[in-house]
Amino acid sequence: MGETDGRREKKYSGIESELRDLVFSDLCKPGDKLPSENVLADRYGVSRQTVRKALEGLEREGYIYAKHGSGRYVSERMLHRKQSKNIAVVMTYLSDYIFPKVIGGIDEVLSANGYDLILKHTNNSRHGEIACLTELLDKDIDGIIIEPSKSNLYCKHTDLFEKLEEYEIPYVFIQGEYEAMADRPHVLLDDEKGSFLLTQHLIGLGHREIYGIFKSDDSQGQKRHNGYARALADAGIPYDPSRVIWFYTEDRKVHPYTSLQKIIRSGRQVDAVVCYNDQIARHVIRAIRETGKRVPEDISVTGYDNSESANVDGSQLTTIVHPQEELGRLAADMLLHLIHREKVESRIVIEPELVVGNTTTEA
Amino acid sequence: MGETDGRREKKYSGIESELRDLVFSDLCKPGDKLPSENVLADRYGVSRQTVRKALEGLEREGYIYAKHGSGRYVSERMLHRKQSKNIAVVMTYLSDYIFPKVIGGIDEVLSANGYDLILKHTNNSRHGEIACLTELLDKDIDGIIIEPSKSNLYCKHTDLFEKLEEYEIPYVFIQGEYEAMADRPHVLLDDEKGSFLLTQHLIGLGHREIYGIFKSDDSQGQKRHNGYARALADAGIPYDPSRVIWFYTEDRKVHPYTSLQKIIRSGRQVDAVVCYNDQIARHVIRAIRETGKRVPEDISVTGYDNSESANVDGSQLTTIVHPQEELGRLAADMLLHLIHREKVESRIVIEPELVVGNTTTEA
DNA sequence: TTCAATTTGTTCGTATGTATC
DNA sequence: GGATACATACGAACAAATTGA
Numbered sequence: 001m002g003e004t005d006g007r008r009e010k011k012y013s014g015i016e017s018e019l020r021d022l023v024f025s026d027l028c029k030p031g032d033k034l035p036s037e038n039v040l041a042d043r044y045g046v047s048r049q050t051v052r053k054a055l056e057g058l059e060r061e062g063y064i065y066a067k068h069g070s071g072r073y074v075s076e077r078m079l080h081r082k083q084s085k086n087i088a089v090v091m092t093y094l095s096d097y098i099f100p101k102v103i104g105g106i107d108e109v110l111s112a113n114g115y116d117l118i119l120k121h122t123n124n125s126r127h128g129e130i131a132c133l134t135e136l137l138d139k140d141i142d143g144i145i146i147e148p149s150k151s152n153l154y155c156k157h158t159d160l161f162e163k164l165e166e167y168e169i170p171y172v173f174i175q176g177e178y179e180a181m182a183d184r185p186h187v188l189l190d191d192e193k194g195s196f197l198l199t200q201h202l203i204g205l206g207h208r209e210i211y212g213i214f215k216s217d218d219s220q221g222q223k224r225h226n227g228y229a230r231a232l233a234d235a236g237i238p239y240d241p242s243r244v245i246w247f248y249t250e251d252r253k254v255h256p257y258t259s260l261q262k263i264i265r266s267g268r269q270v271d272a273v274v275c276y277n278d279q280i281a282r283h284v285i286r287a288i289r290e291t292g293k294r295v296p297e298d299i300s301v302t303g304y305d306n307s308e309s310a311n312v313d314g315s316q317l318t319t320i321v322h323p324q325e326e327l328g329r330l331a332a333d334m335l336l337h338l339i340h341r342e343k344v345e346s347r348i349v350i351e352p353e354l355v356v357g358n359t360t361t362e363a
Numbered sequence: 364m365g366e367t368d369g370r371r372e373k374k375y376s377g378i379e380s381e382l383r384d385l386v387f388s389d390l391c392k393p394g395d396k397l398p399s400e401n402v403l404a405d406r407y408g409v410s411r412q413t414v415r416k417a418l419e420g421l422e423r424e425g426y427i428y429a430k431h432g433s434g435r436y437v438s439e440r441m442l443h444r445k446q447s448k449n450i451a452v453v454m455t456y457l458s459d460y461i462f463p464k465v466i467g468g469i470d471e472v473l474s475a476n477g478y479d480l481i482l483k484h485t486n487n488s489r490h491g492e493i494a495c496l497t498e499l500l501d502k503d504i505d506g507i508i509i510e511p512s513k514s515n516l517y518c519k520h521t522d523l524f525e526k527l528e529e530y531e532i533p534y535v536f537i538q539g540e541y542e543a544m545a546d547r548p549h550v551l552l553d554d555e556k557g558s559f560l561l562t563q564h565l566i567g568l569g570h571r572e573i574y575g576i577f578k579s580d581d582s583q584g585q586k587r588h589n590g591y592a593r594a595l596a597d598a599g600i601p602y603d604p605s606r607v608i609w610f611y612t613e614d615r616k617v618h619p620y621t622s623l624q625k626i627i628r629s630g631r632q633v634d635a636v637v638c639y640n641d642q643i644a645r646h647v648i649r650a651i652r653e654t655g656k657r658v659p660e661d662i663s664v665t666g667y668d669n670s671e672s673a674n675v676d677g678s679q680l681t682t683i684v685h686p687q688e689e690l691g692r693l694a695a696d697m698l699l700h701l702i703h704r705e706k707v708e709s710r711i712v713i714e715p716e717l718v719v720g721n722t723t724t725e726a
Numbered sequence: 727t728t729c730a731a732t733t734t735g736t737t738c739g740t741a742t743g744t745a746t747c
Numbered sequence: 748g749g750a751t752a753c754a755t756a757c758g759a760a761c762a763a764a765t766t767g768a
Contacts, residue, residue: 010755036733047757052734060423068734069764086481086502094470100463107457107482116498118449119470119480135479139449140503312675373736399752410738415753431753432745 015044016054023063023074034064034072084140087115087335090132091147092124097279098307098324102174105328106145113336115142122149124218124249126156133160137167143335144171150249151176151219170338174331176219185338185346187331191220194320194352195227198302199274201318201354203235206363207271207300209243211263213256213284215276216246224304228274247276256280257287264291270299271363278303278310281317285359300360316357323350378407379417386426386437397427397435447503450478450698453495454510455487460642461670461687465537468691469508476699478505485512487581487612489519496523500530506698507534513612514539514582533701537694539582548701548709550694554583557683557715558590561665562637564681564717566598569726570634570663572606574626576619576647578639579609587667591637610639619643620650627654633662634726641666641673644680648722663723679720686713 019040022028034040037055041048055072058064066072087110093099107117118141122128129149136144137160144164148155155178164171172185202210212228215221229239247256264270273288275281281303285295295301303310303319310317330348337344382403385391397403400418404411418435421427429435450473456462470480481504485491492512499507500523507527511518518541527534535548565573575591578584592602610619627633636651638644644666648658658664666673666682673680693711700707 012755038733049758050756053755066734067765069732070766071733088479094463094467096463096467100457100459103482104457107484111483116451116502117482119466119482120474121470139479308671314677375736401752412739413737416736429753430746432751433747434752 011046012050012053015040015046015051016057018044019054019058020063023058028074030074030076032074034074036071084142085115086118086139086141087332088118088120088132088136088139088141088144089146090120090122090129090136090144092122092149094119094121097277097309098305098322101324102328105325106332107328108325109329109332109336124149126150126153130157130160133157133164137163141169143169143339145174145331145335146171147174148176148178148181148219150217151178152217152222154178155180170335172331172335172338174327178219185334185344187327187334187348187350189220189320189322189327189350190352191223192227192230194304194354195224195274196231197227197352197354198304198318198320199228199231200234201356202272202274202300202302202360203231203237205272205300205360208237208363209269209271210237210274211260211270211272212244212274213260213276213280214244214246215249217248221246221276224274224276257283260284261287261291264288264293264299272300272302272360274302276304278305278307278317278319281319281359282309282312285315296359296361302360306355310355310357315359316355318357318360319355321353321355326350374409375413375416378403378409378414379420381407382417383421383426386421391437393437393439395437397437399434447505448478449481449502449504450695451481451483451495451499451502451504451507452509453483453485453492453499453507455485455512457482457484460672461668461685464687465691468688469695470691471688472692472695472699487512489513489516493520493523496520496527500526504532506532506702508537508694508698509534510537511539511541511544511582513580514541515580515585517541518543533698535694535698535701537690541582548697548707550690550697550711550713552583552683552685552690552713553715554586555590555593557667557717558587558637559594560590560715560717561667561681561683562591562594563597564719565635565637565663565665565723566594566600568635568663568723571600571726572632572634573600573637574623574633574635575607575637576623576639576643577607577609578612580611584609584639587637587639620646623647624650624654627651627656627662635663635665635723637665639667641668641670641680641682644682644722645672645675648678659722659724665723669718673718673720678722679718681720681723682718684716684718689713 035043037048037051040051044051055064059066063075064072065075089103089106091099091103094103103117103119110117118139120132120136122132126149158180161171161181161184172187173181174187175189177186177188199210210232212225214225225244232239245256245259260273273284275284281301285301288295288299288301293299301317303317305322306317306319307322310319327350334344334346334348398406400411400414403414407414418427422429426438427435428438452466452469454462454466457466466480466482473480481502483495483499485495489512521543524534524544524547535550536544537550538552540549540551562573573595575588577588588607595602608619608622623636636647638647644664648664651658651662651664656662664680666680668685669682670685673682690713697707697709697711
């Protein structure tokens with residue numbers, strides 16, 4: 001007996017959306033009075049209760065309010081309509097090294113577009129990244145800029161990123177990339193080429209016994225290692241695994257320098273050291289000097305990032321420029337395009353630029 | 364005629380709060396089924412419609428959900444009850460100088476308590492601060508940590524802070540203070556005493572012609588000036604306004620150094636310069652050296668904050684320690700107490716600590 | 727000040743549709 | 748299929764606040 005007239009539309013929700021359109025249209029200004037419940041009931045040919053049900057939704061959202069005994073009015077809140085206008089930025093660390101500058105670049109673009117940043121950090125642990133993303137899924141955000149943690153390990157939490165896509169929350173990776181997520185939007189440096197340039201520079205200076213210190217648990221470390229290896233290969237220098245020291249995030253402050261010191265003290269020839277970044281390079285230089293060798297006269301050292309620590313004590317590292325703010329700005333721009341559903345080049349690779357300092361010299 | 368039996372309690376709201384208590388009590392776990400509408404109607408002796416009205420509120424807030432044809436159930440969301448868990452941090456700048464470290468300290472405490480940071484900055488303009496606060500009033504936040512902009516000017520937007528109080532959003536000032544808001548929660552350095560210690564140090568080294576460069580538009584500048592003046596007074600050295608150079612945020616990069624150079628080149632005796640902060644001190648040292656004078660042999664210079672720029676090129680400024688992370692942690696702690704409505708000391712003043720470097724020496 | 731009309735707020739009753747078990 | 752429970756819809760009545768005559 002049911003009058004199955006196709007899909008059953010609820011009366012009140014139809015009226016609700018009609019009223020919503022009315023309120024959102026230019027015809028309505030904040031403070032305007034809406035027709036009374038009885039008038040609307042007549043107009044739409046429904047009961048007063050049904051009209052009330054329709055109005056309830058709008059009132060809950062704060063777009064209209066009721067004055068007892070007087071009427072219903074369009075709310076002030078119509079002016080700044082509801083949008084979270086929050087962007088989450090998930091980094092490995094927040095206040096060290098180059099991160100403040102990257103965040104500054106992101107903020108520059110986003111705050112100019114009325115967005116606020118929610119900052120989170122993972123301490124470069126997979127666990128931390130999962131925790132961050134899980135929390136963010138419960139939050140009101142319009143997009144995410146994320147620096148992957150331990151990006152060289154296999155990404156076991158692709159489900160979280162799929163959830164983001166399901167919720168239509170766009171995201172952009174910066175700095176590193178998960179192999180499994182390589183087709184997603186990225187803004188990256190060409191780490192492989194940067195390291196290639198540094199190593200080539202050292203070879204050009206006549207060095208042959210070139211050591212490398214790389215981080216094993218992010219994609220940058222892997223790529224910088226690859227650039228180092230390719231430069232050696234191009235120059236016909238055989239790649240020797242015993243000249244490469246790998247380290248993890250967790251032993252950054254302990255391991256690699258002592259390994260290098262042992263090698264130097266063992267009497268093996270060391271012409272130069274290509275370091276994962278400037279921080280490592282600074283430690284390496286100190287470690288080398290502790291062994292009695294000089295930098296750059298005995299051993300040349302290169303960094304990466306041209307960070308604040310690249311230039312201290314009158315010493316300028318030979319390093320690669322990290323366009324910190326620019327990286328942030330590019331990622332923010334890309335994210336804005338994604339939020340606005342505009343077509344956009346979803347993979348930006350920044351060309352590296354060599355800075356020759358006074359920590360490298362001819363052999 | 365009205366049965367004015369005291370205050371007329373709406374039937375449904377009484378039932379709603381009873382149900383709310385039930386749901387919030389330990390008797391209910393997520394997934395538990397509530398009694399049916401008819402059972403509740405009987406139990407409370409009201410119509411089924413009234414019960415529905417009461418349940419509506421709880422459902423809107425997400426604490427219960429309905430399964431058509433089955434019943435009503437306690438929601439998962441009861442676990443993480445509704446709270447935005449966002450804290451806004453409003454600073455003058457974000458990525459320069461000491462700010463990343465302060466933010467790092469704030470984050471350390473708040474992220475451990477499940478809060479996220481929303482970062483905003485004012486560029487140290489009153490206009491910027493008003494814009495930030497206005498935007499934040501429309502956002503879902505549980506508290507604010509704010510560094511006042513141009514805190515030495517009269518605060519013309521106390522209404523915004525009153526709005527925050529009205530909305531019961533607690534806030535904590537850090538670094539500076541508005542005179543009109545001095546009774547609100549603050550975490551500050553004792554800038555007056557810090558500057559006093561620096562000036563006293565210079566006097567102890569035998570200097571008499573001690574100049575000062577201070578920022579005029581924040582309370583720190585004013586207080587550091589006062590400490591300078593008090594130290595002179597204590598030592599019986601007359602205060603000479605022509606030895607004090609004031610500058611504004613907007614001309615930080617131009618004005619004060621050239622004024623000082625003019626003074627030096629005019630042949631007036633300059634023993635020492637007390638600078639507003641380390642950044643200024645670095646510029647001042649460069650400016651002095653441009654005139655051919657030496658630091659510290661001819662002129663001693665002091666900074667303030669012991670920031671990263673305090674120690675460069677093998678030169679360590681004589682300065683005052685700024686406990687950057689600690690300041691952030693203290694402010695975050697205070698804010699947490701306020702959010703939890705716990706009693707808390709609402710004014711913390713951190714004792715300054717002198718660092719003697721190699722930019723000051725005996726006269 | 728009073729009063730009546732208007733408008734929203736609350737509560738009851740009733741009926742029907744539809745999903746679940 | 749039948750019992751149960753939630754969802755939608757309508758009608759009616761009175762309470763309480765506002766407004767303007």
